[in-house]
Amino acid sequence: MKVEQYLDDVITRDGAAHLTLIDPDVQEPSVASDIARAAEKAGSSAIMVGGSVGASGGILDLTLHAIREAADLPRILFPSSVCGLSRYADAVFFMSLLNSRDVNYLIGNQMLGAKAVLEYGIEPIPMAYLIVAPGGTVGWVGDAKLIPREKPELAVAYSLAGRYLGMRYTYLEAGSGAADPVPPEMIRAVKSAGCKTLVVGGGIRDEKTARAAVVAGADIIVTGTAIEEASEVERTIAGFVDAITQ
Ligand code: 1GP
Secondary structure (H helix, E strand, C coil), X not given: CHHHHHHHHHHHHHCCEEEEEECCCCCCHHHHHHHHHHHHHHCCCEEEECCXXXXXXHHHHHHHHXXXXXXXXXXXXXXXXXXXXXXXXXXXXXXXXXXXXXXHHHHHHHHHHHHHHHHHCCEEEEEEXXXXXXXXXXXXXXXXXCECCCCHHHHHHXXXXXXXXXXXXXXXXXXXXXXXXXXXHHHHHHHHCCCXXXXXXXXXXXXXXHHHHHHHCCCEEEECHHHHCCCCHHXXXXXXXXXXXX
């Protein structure tokens, strides 16, 4: 439980943690390495590596290598399927997309990948992954029955179900690049219902939105698109880190 314990310690110490999401399909490994270096300098707590389409095979391994050379931060896989696993990571968000209609995203890919996780020695962090409208590409790929934004009680019920199944993390996902992030009311409801570690991401583009999510109860904030599009990467990440830990 090294990476999970590390994140717990960061959250206890700083109130919240920031994770930098790198999608290997979006940039060359050399650029991923620049982002990782900037993330470490800016105080981000770990690098999440994954994406809905194309984050697998050689480019995934090369990106993980590039990140390792640039920064000492833990590298956590964020796989969309069994193809998103690699031996060159420290941990994996071992997710079940609880509101998917497709058994492959509920348990099929997990079964196919479990032996590799064991053999590679990467740390599995059990996670209830929930996709909230609008859901974006991941909602489409994962065949999610999107949780309506005005129905926090549905997110609470899924998060509780995940917790009772032994998942210590819940991830409320609005979809990468979402026009609207997860509503604070939904974050508040899920945290109030006793979620241990609550991750929120999708459409968080500015410090104010990140801060509002933490005030509502998020323990971990994930940003990808805002970093990909930033002209000054280190400053952008530092802004998020300051906003959620102040
Ligand atoms: C996507 O929640 C993450 O899975 C991050 O979303 O790219 O919108 O930051 P963004």
